[in-house]
Amino acid sequence: MSLLEVKNLSLGIYSEKKKRWSKVLNNVNFSLNQNEFLGIVGESGSGKTILVNSILKLMPKNSKLFSGSILFKDKDILKLSEKQIREIRGKDISIIFQDPMSSLHPLLTVKDQIVEMLLAHGICKKSEAVEIALDLLKVVKIDQPELVLNKYPFMLSGGIRQRVMIAIAISCNPEIIIADEPTTALDVTVQKGILDLIKNFKKKLNSSLILVSHDLGVVWENTDRIAVMYCGRIVESGRTKDVLKKPLHPYTFGLLSSMPKRVTNKLEIVKGIKGSILSLDEFPDNICPFLPRCDFSTKKCSEPLSLELVDNDRFVACFNKGVFK
Numbered sequence: 001m002s003l004l005e006v007k008n009l010s011l012g013i014y015s016e017k018k019k020r021w022s023k024v025l026n027n028v029n030f031s032l033n034q035n036e037f038l039g040i041v042g043e044s045g046s047g048k049t050i051l052v053n054s055i056l057k058l059m060p061k062n063s064k065l066f067s068g069s070i071l072f073k074d075k076d077i078l079k080l081s082e083k084q085i086r087e088i089r090g091k092d093i094s095i096i097f098q099d100p101m102s103s104l105h106p107l108l109t110v111k112d113q114i115v116e117m118l119l120a121h122g123i124c125k126k127s128e129a130v131e132i133a134l135d136l137l138k139v140v141k142i143d144q145p146e147l148v149l150n151k152y153p154f155m156l157s158g159g160i161r162q163r164v165m166i167a168i169a170i171s172c173n174p175e176i177i178i179a180d181e182p183t184t185a186l187d188v189t190v191q192k193g194i195l196d197l198i199k200n201f202k203k204k205l206n207s208s209l210i211l212v213s214h215d216l217g218v219v220w221e222n223t224d225r226i227a228v229m230y231c232g233r234i235v236e237s238g239r240t241k242d243v244l245k246k247p248l249h250p251y252t253f254g255l256l257s258s259m260p261k262r263v264t265n266k267l268e269i270v271k272g273i274k275g276s277i278l279s280l281d282e283f284p285d286n287i288c289p290f291l292p293r294c295d296f297s298t299k300k301c302s303e304p305l306s307l308e309l310v311d312n313d314r315f316v317a318c319f320n321k322g323v324f325k
């Protein structure tokens, strides 16, 4: 059985301006197995953040669940009370946000933030907490951890802040760690160090990971399975290597063509995908939302479609699977 199962998840957000609901998640299905690393990719606005935040029941106030469930250890997270979900957050499922500055408490030292997490979940006695906080800073490879322990977030560099965020995320040894664009706010030299740390979760912590990124290279190198999102839907999923070596959905193919490749020391011209992502309420619910941008569409593409199993653990929502090969 899977560790986490997202079933038929549809979520709406109310727009005051338009005076109507937009479906930001549309019948999303995926699962996460024990010790598995799953990548979620897609353009900005495709629904990646809203999806992973839903796993911790952190949906925006102006949202409404239309359908679906998120099963973790036989419990539907979406049906838990605020008190019940608070017991799970950080302890069983933790999240590393894109911008550590906005997720760390600005008025608490690093020590206080880690200690608070450890004590809130009963991980250790008060007398042991500072020692454990120090060890955690060593685990995330922070130099001079004793000094960093007493600093406030604004006194630290972006890379160190993100390492502190990771220390907090792993402090309770959670079963699932969600990393939502964990390196986007950091410069390139720091990114690799953070990704190397995250890679180690698998061996050292035995945790499962959901890694959200718009960078296919990052997902390729760091995950076992991948789900490609477009307009609030998963359009293709499967083993990362299978999907990225032989994409079957034209959107995945387009994302891959948009990756810069170095060829004989010259930068190849990136092909990209024509047009831009639709606003979510612009398209009928069950019609392929990629249709207006697709170079391979046929008449059949204006008929309703859904995500179909095509091979071992490989799902695709397209009538013309792999037609561009």
Ligand SMILES: Nc1ncnc2c1ncn2[C@@H]1O[C@H](COP(=O)(O)OP(=O)(O)OP(=O)(O)O)[C@@H](O)[C@H]1O
Binding pocket: 013, 024, 042, 043, 044, 045, 046, 047, 048, 049, 050, 051, 060, 061, 062, 214, 280
């Ligand atoms: N609080 C909110 N109020 C209104 N609309 C929202 C809110 N949060 C998200 N949305 C909308 O939901 C859709 C999905 O947003 P989401 O942030 O999940 O996308 P994303 O794929 O994570 O994008 P990015 O890569 O830029 O973070 C977008 O159309 C976004 O404008």
